[in-house]
Amino acid sequence: MKNYQEINAPLRTIMTPGPVEVDPRVLRVMSTPILGQFDPAFTKIMNETMDMLRGVFQTENQWAFPIDGTSRSGIESLLSSVIEPGDKVLIPIFGRFGHLLTEIAERNRAEIHTIECEWGRVFNQDEIIEAVKRVKPKVLAVVHGETSTGCMQPLDQVGPACRELDVLCIVDAVATIGGTPVKVDEWQLDAVIGGTQKCLSVPSGMSPITYNERIEKVLNSRKKVERGIATAEDNLESGPTIQSNYFDLSQLQDYWGPRRLNHHTEATSMLYALREGVRIVLEEGLETRFDRHKKHEKALMSGIKAMGLELFNDFEWKLPMVACVKIPEGIDGDSVRNMLLEQFGIEIASSFGPLHGKIWRIGTMGYSCRKENVLFVLSALEAVLIRHGVKLNHAEGLQAALDEYESVK
Amino acid sequence: MKNYQEINAPLRTIMTPGPVEVDPRVLRVMSTPILGQFDPAFTKIMNETMDMLRGVFQTENQWAFPIDGTSRSGIESLLSSVIEPGDKVLIPIFGRFGHLLTEIAERNRAEIHTIECEWGRVFNQDEIIEAVKRVKPKVLAVVHGETSTGCMQPLDQVGPACRELDVLCIVDAVATIGGTPVKVDEWQLDAVIGGTQKCLSVPSGMSPITYNERIEKVLNSRKKVERGIATAEDNLESGPTIQSNYFDLSQLQDYWGPRRLNHHTEATSMLYALREGVRIVLEEGLETRFDRHKKHEKALMSGIKAMGLELFNDFEWKLPMVACVKIPEGIDGDSVRNMLLEQFGIEIASSFGPLHGKIWRIGTMGYSCRKENVLFVLSALEAVLIRHGVKLNHAEGLQAALDEYESVK
Numbered sequence: 182m183k184n185y186q187e188i189n190a191p192l193r194t195i196m197t198p199g200p201v202e203v204d205p206r207v208l209r210v211m212s213t214p215i216l217g218q219f220d221p222a223f224t225k226i227m228n229e230t231m232d233m234l235r236g237v238f239q240t241e242n243q244w245a246f247p248i249d250g251t252s253r254s255g256i257e258s259l260l261s262s263v264i265e266p267g268d269k270v271l272i273p274i275f276g277r278f279g280h281l282l283t284e285i286a287e288r289n290r291a292e293i294h295t296i297e298c299e300w301g302r303v304f305n306q307d308e309i310i311e312a313v314k315r316v317k318p319k320v321l322a323v324v325h326g327e328t329s330t331g332c333m334q335p336l337d338q339v340g341p342a343c344r345e346l347d348v349l350c351i352v353d354a355v356a357t358i359g360g361t362p363v364k365v366d367e368w369q370l371d372a373v374i375g376g377t378q379k380c381l382s383v384p385s386g387m388s389p390i391t392y393n394e395r396i397e398k399v400l401n402s403r404k405k406v407e408r409g410i411a412t413a414e415d416n417l418e419s420g421p422t423i424q425s426n427y428f429d430l431s432q433l434q435d436y437w438g439p440r441r442l443n444h445h446t447e448a449t450s451m452l453y454a455l456r457e458g459v460r461i462v463l464e465e466g467l468e469t470r471f472d473r474h475k476k477h478e479k480a481l482m483s484g485i486k487a488m489g490l491e492l493f494n495d496f497e498w499k500l501p502m503v504a505c506v507k508i509p510e511g512i513d514g515d516s517v518r519n520m521l522l523e524q525f526g527i528e529i530a531s532s533f534g535p536l537h538g539k540i541w542r543i544g545t546m547g548y549s550c551r552k553e554n555v556l557f558v559l560s561a562l563e564a565v566l567i568r569h570g571v572k573l574n575h576a577e578g579l580q581a582a583l584d585e586y587e588s589v590k
Numbered sequence: 591m592k593n594y595q596e597i598n599a600p601l602r603t604i605m606t607p608g609p610v611e612v613d614p615r616v617l618r619v620m621s622t623p624i625l626g627q628f629d630p631a632f633t634k635i636m637n638e639t640m641d642m643l644r645g646v647f648q649t650e651n652q653w654a655f656p657i658d659g660t661s662r663s664g665i666e667s668l669l670s671s672v673i674e675p676g677d678k679v680l681i682p683i684f685g686r687f688g689h690l691l692t693e694i695a696e697r698n699r700a701e702i703h704t705i706e707c708e709w710g711r712v713f714n715q716d717e718i719i720e721a722v723k724r725v726k727p728k729v730l731a732v733v734h735g736e737t738s739t740g741c742m743q744p745l746d747q748v749g750p751a752c753r754e755l756d757v758l759c760i761v762d763a764v765a766t767i768g769g770t771p772v773k774v775d776e777w778q779l780d781a782v783i784g785g786t787q788k789c790l791s792v793p794s795g796m797s798p799i800t801y802n803e804r805i806e807k808v809l810n811s812r813k814k815v816e817r818g819i820a821t822a823e824d825n826l827e828s829g830p831t832i833q834s835n836y837f838d839l840s841q842l843q844d845y846w847g848p849r850r851l852n853h854h855t856e857a858t859s860m861l862y863a864l865r866e867g868v869r870i871v872l873e874e875g876l877e878t879r880f881d882r883h884k885k886h887e888k889a890l891m892s893g894i895k896a897m898g899l900e901l902f903n904d905f906e907w908k909l910p911m912v913a914c915v916k917i918p919e920g921i922d923g924d925s926v927r928n929m930l931l932e933q934f935g936i937e938i939a940s941s942f943g944p945l946h947g948k949i950w951r952i953g954t955m956g957y958s959c960r961k962e963n964v965l966f967v968l969s970a971l972e973a974v975l976i977r978h979g980v981k982l983n984h985a986e987g988l989q990a991a992l993d994e995y996e997s998v999k
Contacts, residue, residue: 182645185638185869188862190622191631200855203624211620211859213599215612215793217937222600229594236591249795250659250836251854257836280818285835329818378855384624386658386795386857409689409738410942424833426694427659427666443942445660446609446787448795450620451860453597460594528626533819533852 193522194549196558197530198328198356198503198542200378200385201549203454207383210457215449219441226456227437227447233459237358237381238373238391239467240365245391246437247455248428249448252355252376255388257285258428259351259372263320263399266290271318271348273297273304275334276327277533278353286322289424294318300330300535301505303498306338313339313348320349325363326356328379329533331494331505331542333357340369349395355379358389359462360474360502360546365391372396380474380502382547383458386451397434404431410443474501477545477555480585484559485543487581488566489574493540502550505532505540509571514538517565525561556582602931603958605967606939607737607765607912607951609787609794610958612863616792619866624858628850635865636846636856642868646767646790647782647800648876649774654800655846656864657837658857661764661785664797666694667837668760668781672729672808675699680727680757682718684743685709685736686942687762695731698833703727709739709944710914712907715747722748722757729758734772735765737788738942740903740914740951742766749778758804764788767798768871769883769911769955774800781805789883789911791956792867795860806843813840819852883910886954886964889994893968894952896990898983899975902949911959914941914949918980923947926974934970965991 195202216223227246234245248255260282264270270291272282275298287293294316298304313321321343326333336352343350351372354363358373360380365373372392378385405422406415423429427445435442462470478501485492485506493505508514514531518541521527530542543558559578566573604611625632636655643654657664669691673679679700681691684707696702703725707713722730730752735742745761752759760781763772767782769789774782781801787794814831815824832838836854844851871879887910894901894915902914917923923940927950930936939951952967968987975982 182641182872183638185642185865185872188619188622188635188865190625190635192623193625193629195624195626197626200624200626200858203859208621208623208859210597212617213597214601214614214617215604215609216599216602217604217606217609218794220602220931220937226597226599229592232591233594250663251857253854254659254836257834261834277818281816281835284816288831288833288835378858384857384859385627385855386860407690407693409686422697424697425666425670425837426690426697427663428834428836445662446794448660448793448860449609449787450612450617450793450863451795451857453599454859456594456597463591463594522629528629 191526194527194554194557196543196545196549196554197528198379198544199376199546201382201544201546203384204382204458204461204548206461207454207457210453211450213453218447223449224441226452230452230456230459231437233456233463234389234391236463237459238363238365238375239367240391242365242391242393244397244434245389247387247389247452249445249451250388251385252374252388253281254428255374255390256282256353258430259374259390259392260285260322261289261425261428262423262430263349263351263396264289264291267292268320269294269316269318270320270322271312271316272322273309273312275303275330275332276300276324277329278324278327282322282324282353301332301493303332303334306335309339310342313343313346318348320351322351323353325352325354326500328356328500328503328542330536331500331503332498333361333500335498336370337368344369356500359470361471377455377458380547381458381462383454387448387455389455400431400434406442407432474545474550476589477550477552478502478504480582481543481545481555481559483585484578484582487574488563488578502544502546504543506543507540508538512569512571514541517569520565520568521561524565527558527561529558552586600935603936603963603966605952605954605958605963606937607788607953608785608955610791610953610955612793613791613867613870613957615870616863616866619862620859622862627856633850635861639861639865639868640846642865642872643798643800645872646868647772647774647784648776649800651774651800651802653806653843654798656796656798656861658854658860659797660794661783661797662690663837664783664799665691665762667839668783668799668801669694669731670698670834670837671832671839672758672760672805673698673700676701677729678703678725678727679729679731680721680725681731682713682721684712684739684741685733686738687733687736691731691733691762710741710902712741712743715744718748719751722752722755727757729760731760732762734761734763735909737765737909737912737951739945740909740912741907742770742909744907745779746777753778765909768879770880786864786867789956790867790871792863796857796864798864809840809843815851816841883954883959885998886959886961887911887913889991890952890954890964890968892994893987893991896983897972897987911953911955913952915952916949917947921978921980923950926978929974929977930970933974936967936970938967961995
């Protein structure tokens with residue numbers, strides 16, 4: 182075997198819709214020597230993280246904790262804990278991640294109902310509410326920020342409508358949490374899944390979730406404590422249990438709650454990272470942070486348009502932290518991305534499915550969302566496109582972005 | 591909300607059967623700024639980690655990569671990817687983690703067959719082989735190192751017997767990998783799951799696995815690429831797919847393999863940690879590392895016995911990195927553990943199920959497995975037990991351990 186050396190990773194400017202640059206304070210805290218999982222000093226850190234997550238989710242829910250896995254682990258934990266075989270699940274699809282919800286619900290043997298709209302658009306909330314009334318599902322599962330298309334689905338009326346119709350509303354807010362309002366309680370969302378590696382600027386590997394007592398009631402009806410640790414009062418019967426052990430929220434809440442029932446061994450260093458990440462969000466302040474994301478979005482969009490490029494998602498339903506840029510006719514999108522990486526150390530993203538080869542996606546998320554990064558990506562993109570023979574308005578991009586920054590003080 | 595401060599974690603001497611102290615080099619590498627998941631600099635790190643994992647697993651298998659989750663995520667990924675509803679699965683149970691295998695297999699709708707032996711014993715390999723012949727399962731799932739009882743199940747004859755009988759042999763080596771031989775190829779094990787937070791001395795949050803082409807054949811027969819990223823040649827039919835999306839190894843191997851098909855976003859910082867952890871293991875050398883674990887085990891056992899305490903697992907099938915100490919009659923085991931933590935900053939573990947309140951478990955794993963820790967835990971245990979009124983041979987424990995260390999140079 183080769184004699185492998187120490188990691189020697191180049192320093193990148195990461196302007197994708199995730200993973201994005203990790204806040205240096207978060208990187209640093211991961212070097213903290215670990216604690217045992219039931220050490221009182223550690224369970225205190227667990228509780229503090231739960232408390233701060235409630236703040237980020239804008240909720241009074243008791244349950245707000247991370248799943249130990251990447252973002253889709255949070256989605257799967259909720260869907261597989263709530264869906265029983267044959268349950269009707271309605272999924273509005275407006276991009277790749279709506280398909281992902283469908284995939285996961287299907288594997289949990291749900292009866293799937295979908296409504297679809299063209300990639301690049303979102304639904305009128307009434308369309309979703311009408312579908313809920315028609316299908317009468319147990320669960321509506323919907324994406325909030327669809328990074329594949331750069332679109333954001335409004336949900337402030339969908340949540341209350343679901344509540345009234347007694348439908349459980351489960352929302353994938355992986356891309357939006359910490360970058361734009363996700364008002365769990367005000368919008369009456371029953372469960373919400375966040376991501377770490379996007380607007381929270383924490384490495385991938387955890388997925389913070391929250392859910393209310395309506396979801397908890399379903400979990401408790403499916404609860405089964407593991408043999409090997411169950412005590413006399415626990416139900417050991419093989420009933421219609423949750424099909425995953427790892428994602429069984431009825432057990433996970435006993436681990437995160439006062440019973441502290443052993444399940445997995447909490448991912449210590451990642452929890453330190455998440456705690457520091459949400460602490461930074463709350464220190465900055467939610468509104469200030471959301472405004473910051475909007476400010477840099479505006480500067481980036483102005484720069485892109487002034488350069489002479491076209492935005493794919495220049496609509497009121499644009500996801501504030503993802504700019505989707507149309508790849509000019511005849512240009513090889515991947516060649517541009519490669520040159521950005523090789524010459525400038527900048528990473529931007531391509532897209533999926535029908536949009537592959539048609540758009541680039543530039544993220545302005547979390548710690549990556551700052552002035553020097555926006556200005557650097559604009560200047561690099563201009564230079565690389567000129568090298569690729571694209572006719573542009575030379576030097577206009579940076580001027581427009583600077584104008585934008587000056588206009589907001 | 592409270593104004594939370596920076597993490598201020600006490601420094602502990604962690605002598606449990608996991609999680610254990612993380613190697614300082616591993617702690618440090620997690621502070622490395624991250625890379626994007628498809629950055630060539632990152633996919634190189636993925637490949638290097640796979641290569642080094644093969645070394646740790648002593649295998650030529652193509653597939654050796656981590657699942658992004660704690661140890662049981664590795665177990666669930668293998669069981670849920672391989673087991674189809676109604677498949678016969680045989681599980682020999684000799685402690686808590688055998689029950690866990692049963693739990694997970696059950697939730698994958700297997701037809702479960704178990705054989706059980708008393709906690710504190712293991713099976714004669716012939717007993718397992720006889721059961722395999724009788725049950726004719728598709729899968730034998732078995733724990734190698736059972737930390738709940740401190741016992742290790744020999745498998746060198748079980749593996750070849752399974753191969754001959756065309757049974758898939760899946761082994762939970764979470765506790766043993768990196769601490770004692772786990773000869774995947776020589777023992778003809780079809781799939782093996784390792785843990786990070788034990789003998790590898792990496793934080794919890796990843797689970798390295800390996801499997802051979804016999805397992806891969808099953809995966810390929812159940813493969814389905816996600817809608818939203820599938821291309822024309824991919825199968826989109828809803829067949830008998832794997833019931834988890836997150837743990838679907840047929841997709842995960844396309845992400846870790848040359849196709850680099852997008853699935854989750856790899857947990858960057860944890861991967862850096864794992865890479866450094868396995869690099870340290872290979873630098874030390876497997877045999878040297880296994881010998882080190884045995885040396886400190888011997889010193890710890892000598893000390894415990896010289897003190898006048900009794901070992902619960904003083905057998906040839908003892909798990910080399912876990913000493914199970916009988917709690918003296920009339921002593922509150924948790925009170926002793928609490929005093930160790932509060933006065934000495936040392937953590938040792940209790941146990942589960944029938945052994946709860948009967949034994950303490952002292953781990954000597956990975957970075958925690960070193961002379962100063964062994965001597966410190968012996969001296970602290972003696973002092974605390976004297977404070978609890980236990981009659982002991984004063985000062986004998988340390989002398990016996992020092993004798994042991996001197997005898998091996």
